[in-house]
Amino acid sequence: MATLPEEIKAAMQGVIPSHVVTCAADGTPNATAISQVYYVDPEHVALSHQFFNKTVRNVRENPRALLWVISPLTLDSWDLEVEFDHAETSGPVFEAMDMQIEAIASIVGLKGIFKLKSADIYRVASVTRNVGERIPLSDIVEPRERA
Amino acid sequence: MAAERPDAQPLREQLVQNQKTIDRLNRDLARVSNEVRIIQQISNEITSTLDLDEVLRIVLRAMERVLGFKHSMILLTDLTADRVRVAASLGYEPSGVGAEVAFGEGVIGVVAGRRKLMRVAHVGASVAYFRTVRARLEAAGQVTPGGEVPVLPGLPEAQSQLALPLLVKDRLVGVLVVESPKPNAFDELDEVLLGIVGNQAATAIDNARTYQMVESLSRLKRFFSPQLAEAIVKGGADDPLKTHRREVTVVFLDLRGFTAFAETADPEEVMGVLREYHAEMGKLILAHEGTLERFTGDGMMIFFNDPVPLDDPAERAVRMAVAMRDQVAALTGRWRKRGYDLGLGVGIAQGYATIGAIGFEGRWDYGAIGNVTNLAARLCGEARPGQILLSARVASEVEDLVETQEVGALTLKGFARPVQAFDLLQLKPRA
Numbered sequence: 001m002a003t004l005p006e007e008i009k010a011a012m013q014g015v016i017p018s019h020v021v022t023c024a025a026d027g028t029p030n031a032t033a034i035s036q037v038y039y040v041d042p043e044h045v046a047l048s049h050q051f052f053n054k055t056v057r058n059v060r061e062n063p064r065a066l067l068w069v070i071s072p073l074t075l076d077s078w079d080l081e082v083e084f085d086h087a088e089t090s091g092p093v094f095e096a097m098d099m100q101i102e103a104i105a106s107i108v109g110l111k112g113i114f115k116l117k118s119a120d121i122y123r124v125a126s127v128t129r130n131v132g133e134r135i136p137l138s139d140i141v142e143p144r145e146r147a
Numbered sequence: 148m149a150a151e152r153p154d155a156q157p158l159r160e161q162l163v164q165n166q167k168t169i170d171r172l173n174r175d176l177a178r179v180s181n182e183v184r185i186i187q188q189i190s191n192e193i194t195s196t197l198d199l200d201e202v203l204r205i206v207l208r209a210m211e212r213v214l215g216f217k218h219s220m221i222l223l224t225d226l227t228a229d230r231v232r233v234a235a236s237l238g239y240e241p242s243g244v245g246a247e248v249a250f251g252e253g254v255i256g257v258v259a260g261r262r263k264l265m266r267v268a269h270v271g272a273s274v275a276y277f278r279t280v281r282a283r284l285e286a287a288g289q290v291t292p293g294g295e296v297p298v299l300p301g302l303p304e305a306q307s308q309l310a311l312p313l314l315v316k317d318r319l320v321g322v323l324v325v326e327s328p329k330p331n332a333f334d335e336l337d338e339v340l341l342g343i344v345g346n347q348a349a350t351a352i353d354n355a356r357t358y359q360m361v362e363s364l365s366r367l368k369r370f371f372s373p374q375l376a377e378a379i380v381k382g383g384a385d386d387p388l389k390t391h392r393r394e395v396t397v398v399f400l401d402l403r404g405f406t407a408f409a410e411t412a413d414p415e416e417v418m419g420v421l422r423e424y425h426a427e428m429g430k431l432i433l434a435h436e437g438t439l440e441r442f443t444g445d446g447m448m449i450f451f452n453d454p455v456p457l458d459d460p461a462e463r464a465v466r467m468a469v470a471m472r473d474q475v476a477a478l479t480g481r482w483r484k485r486g487y488d489l490g491l492g493v494g495i496a497q498g499y500a501t502i503g504a505i506g507f508e509g510r511w512d513y514g515a516i517g518n519v520t521n522l523a524a525r526l527c528g529e530a531r532p533g534q535i536l537l538s539a540r541v542a543s544e545v546e547d548l549v550e551t552q553e554v555g556a557l558t559l560k561g562f563a564r565p566v567q568a569f570d571l572l573q574l575k576p577r578a
Contacts, residue, residue: 013268014273015272015330096265108278114277
């Protein structure tokens with residue numbers, strides 16, 4: 001069990017897409033970009049299950065997955081080894097994710113079509129900060145500087 | 148100097164890391180305590196006024212000054228209860244005031260509908276992602292093209308949005324929104340701070356609106372009966388302004404000899420007499436819970452059983468008419484000394500009328516239309532000074548209560564057949 005550092009929250013706001021790598025039962029790997037990894041608590045994250053796709057199918061066969069998340073503040077990135085724990089279809093985590101999806105879907109006229117089927121909860125097994133990938137940016141946005 | 152132990156390097160790194168964490172926590176703590184102190188000032192300001200626009204202005208200004216939110220707006224609920232409307236904004240050009248958001252539409256609409264806070268760090272990216280999915284669905288024929296929701300109020304280039312439901316107990320008052328064109332502009336601490344301001348704002352807005360309602364009620368009461376004013380302000384399903392049909396007792400009265408008096412007397416004297424007369428009649432209308440539909444010079448039309456249903460509308464109508472006759476008799480005594488010969492004529496009828504708002508945008512009256520109002524008016528026209536004429540329907544309603552005398556069938560304008568009428572002599576002494 002690992003604990004997520006406070007700074008990683010910025011990487012879990014959906015600003016920069018995250019990546020998820022899973023394996024099918026036969027070992028076939030799958031890597032894909034996803035819009036957001038949701039922070040649940042220091043030991044759990046959640047992924048949205050909206051459409052049945054390879055990631056959803058794979059983790060139900062083989063729960064281990066690797067996530068790569070990037071902070072938009074510093075471009076620091078982290079690798080998370082995670083394990084699919086369970087799927088939630090109600091409760092505060094599900095509702096927060098469902099609300100966001102409903103809000104954005106309504107803006108593009110996809111209300112009701114784009115629906116959260118479940119909030120897939122993953123237990124965090126390890127967190128590794130990737131060093132040497134940090135790219136200094138002159139226009140990095142800090143939360144307290146709102147022009 | 149002693150050689151560094153081989154395991155000292157990671158230890159030192161750990162110490163540096165710990166120090167950094169402590170520094171960050173200290174910074175956060177300083178920020179929180181500073182902002183909490185200023186929030187206390189805000190709350191003092193917003194609870195110091197009952198003017199709704201002032202409350203909204205103070206909230207938005209303080210959020211800019213203290214919390215650094217440069218684009219903020221407050222949307223309030225209305226009676227429809229399925230949408231919120233922009234009531235005030237800061238940092239928008241144009242202001243967007245008046246724009247509506249239906250529940251479930253966009254970030255604001257979803258927050259209003261679910262009564263839960265929402266923070267979106269990158270609206271643009273999320274929308275772009277969903278648009279791509281939409282294009283794929285359209286290509287696959289699963290979604291028909293077009294049909295995007297209308298433009299919602301807010302910055303067109305907003306990336307970060309934080310929207311908070313304004314709740315008083317569990318009742319939605321409105322939504323407080325802050326936006327930024329930059330992504331990831333708000334964090335968890337902002338949620339907390341905005342939540343504190345939002346709580347204060349919700350209560351202040353609710354108080355101001357209640358006050359506004361009481362104010363408008365007291366204004367309405369100057370024009371309508373208190374019952375009607377209350378029913379209008381309450382609105383909803385029982386809104387009396389909606390056209391409805393109901394049995395009412397209608398009382399018409401006017402002063403005999405008034406036209407001649409008005410032609411010969413000074414206008415100031417005429418107004419003086421009218422004021423005295425209206426004041427006394429007004430008291431009696433209120434006391435008997437009548438609804439004053441209108442008055443034109445010396446004439447008045449009052450009805451009973453609407454908007455507030457009454458058990459005994461006919462009884463109240465005749466009791467009021469008798470009291471009015473007595474009151475006017477006292478007034479005419481004084482008027483006669485000044486040389487004016489005036490007497491009260493009253494007609495009372497009962498029947499179904501269509502009641503509701505009559506008029507046009509900008510000038511509405513609460514009116515009753517039906518045969519019953521014509522009949523009461525014609526009976527009033529036939530009444531001699533001091534006479535109260537009842538229709539047969541009213542006379543039968545109150546036969547245990549009053550002594551009447553049949554005056555025979557009257558031929559009245561607008562009525563094909565002669566109409567039976569009864570002269571109300573006096574109230575029977577109570578048994």
